[in-house]
Amino acid sequence: MELSRRSVPNVTDDSDNGPKQHDYGAHRRSERNGHGKEHATRVPGIKRNWRRFRNRRACPGEAYEPTDIEHVANICTHAISIIPAMCAMGYLLLSAPTYLHAITAVIYGCSLIALFGVSTAFHSACYFGMTRRVKFTLHICDRATIYAFIACSYSPWLLLKDAELYVLVVFFVLWFMVFGGAVYQYLFHEKYKHFETFLYLFMGIIPGVICVPGMADSRGIMAVAQGGAVYVLGVVFFKMDGVIPCAHAIWHLFVVVGASWHFLAVAHYLYAGNLDIPLAAEQTIPN
Numbered sequence: 001m002e003l004s005r006r007s008v009p010n011v012t013d014d015s016d017n018g019p020k021q022h023d024y025g026a027h028r029r030s031e032r033n034g035h036g037k038e039h040a041t042r043v044p045g046i047k048r049n050w051r052r053f054r055n056r057r058a059c060p061g062e063a064y065e066p067t068d069i070e071h072v073a074n075i076c077t078h079a080i081s082i083i084p085a086m087c088a089m090g091y092l093l094l095s096a097p098t099y100l101h102a103i104t105a106v107i108y109g110c111s112l113i114a115l116f117g118v119s120t121a122f123h124s125a126c127y128f129g130m131t132r133r134v135k136f137t138l139h140i141c142d143r144a145t146i147y148a149f150i151a152c153s154y155s156p157w158l159l160l161k162d163a164e165l166y167v168l169v170v171f172f173v174l175w176f177m178v179f180g181g182a183v184y185q186y187l188f189h190e191k192y193k194h195f196e197t198f199l200y201l202f203m204g205i206i207p208g209v210i211c212v213p214g215m216a217d218s219r220g221i222m223a224v225a226q227g228g229a230v231y232v233l234g235v236v237f238f239k240m241d242g243v244i245p246c247a248h249a250i251w252h253l254f255v256v257v258g259a260s261w262h263f264l265a266v267a268h269y270l271y272a273g274n275l276d277i278p279l280a281a282e283q284t285i286p287n
């Protein structure tokens, strides 16, 4: 009997929900049937232990089913960041010199809290065997939150820096893409996974490339690029479910590091905070 698992989701329930929902428990059920049990008795001990850290890769159109250890790692790696995200928003609010800074702090801070909070909720729902409808809804929210988080990460730089008018246009285009991305997630969730990854990278990289020339000064931009590079590196692990053990949890850690780096940059360069940030490379860029 598995710890903390109330029930295996029913394949037939919630099947009337708009777009096709995923069989989140397919891997687990296949492991629980007679064949899986027979197989488990044949594999050597080390190999069997290894299976606790990684399942087989998902088929096209199917969501990867983590092992119990991967589930816990997925939950913990983002749950630990919820309280720090709240503190980050509080710090920016207290440091805000203008109303615009305060509003931007709320937008940015809420996106940080939502990113880690929704992710924790989704992974917890998967681990504790919630209904497919709940998991599907939270998975859509989890992915849609990433679009919003990208736009929110750009927001302080696009709104608070002295820049040309087109930079503000990019800000609104980004938010249009957030809503487009959310609708896309609902309609084509997990259907075109590579395109989904391309959208994230496009939203994460292109606005920066377009906007930097329109900014009056480049202070902080290097730090933004460094944080962005951390996210891009993490995407490698995002695509490695079923290949590298706990790949998704590793991706989560890259997100935590990238988000932390971006927060430090926002606090230091845009809110005139007193944090002593070791962004040495940035100090060489002339004002």
Ligand SMILES: [Zn+2]
Pocket: 074, 119, 123, 248, 252
């Ligand atoms: Zn996740």
